[in-house]
Amino acid sequence: AQKITQTQPGMFVQEKEAVTLDCTYDTSDPSYGLFWYKQPSSGEMIFLIYQGSYDQQNATEGRYSLNFQKARKSANLVISASQLGDSAMYFCAMREDNNNDMRFGAGTRLTVKP
C-alpha cells in the first residue's frame, strides 16, 4: 500500500524568499510518479510539477523544482522567489504504475508574508 507523508501542517515564508515543502512516500512498486498540486481557497487542484521514479534529473517547472531523493523516498517541493499568490494548500501525491489511482498527503498550508 502506498503512503504519502507531509509533516508540515503550515509554513510561512517571506515574499521573494525560497521555501521547501517536505514530502516522503512509501511504496513497494518500483515504478511510480510523484506530483505536487496547489489548491487555493477556490478548491481547484492546480498541477505544479511531476517526477517519475526513473527520472534521473530533478524536475523543474519555472519557480518550482522537485528535490527527488529516491533512496530516502523523499520528493520535496522547492518554490523560489515566493509571491503573495503562492499562499495556498499544497499537496504531494503519488500514483503507482500498478494502480492508476492517486493518493495524497495531508497537505501543507503555505502563507507568504509581504
Next chain:
Amino acid sequence: GAVVSQHPSRVICKSGTSVKIECRSLDFQATTMFWYRQFPKQSLMLMATSNEGSKATYEQGVEKDKFLINHASLTLSTLTVTSAHPEDSSFYICTLNPDRSYNEQFFGPGTRLTVL
C-alpha cells in the same frame, strides 16, 4: 480550457434527500474516473474508482449503497449521494488519467455539497 467538468459546482440539500453529481470528460474518452472527497482543512481521500461499463471499486470504509456510482459512457461518471446527512457535507472531486500517460491527471473543479 477545462478538460473535466463537474455539475453542479455547489449544492445545498435537506437531510434525507439524494444528490447526483456529474463528472464529464470534455476532451478524452475515459474508461476510468476517480472520485475523491475532501472535508474542510483535510486532504483528498479516494472514495471509489469508476469503471465504464462495470461496477465501481470502492475504498475500504466507503458505503457503496450510499455513494452510487454510474459510469455509463466513456465521458460521463455520476456520483449519487443517497439519503444525504450533514456528515456527508464535503467537497467532491472527480479526476481522470485518460491514457495512463504518467504526468497527466485531470481534475474536475469540484462540487461543494452542504446537507442541512
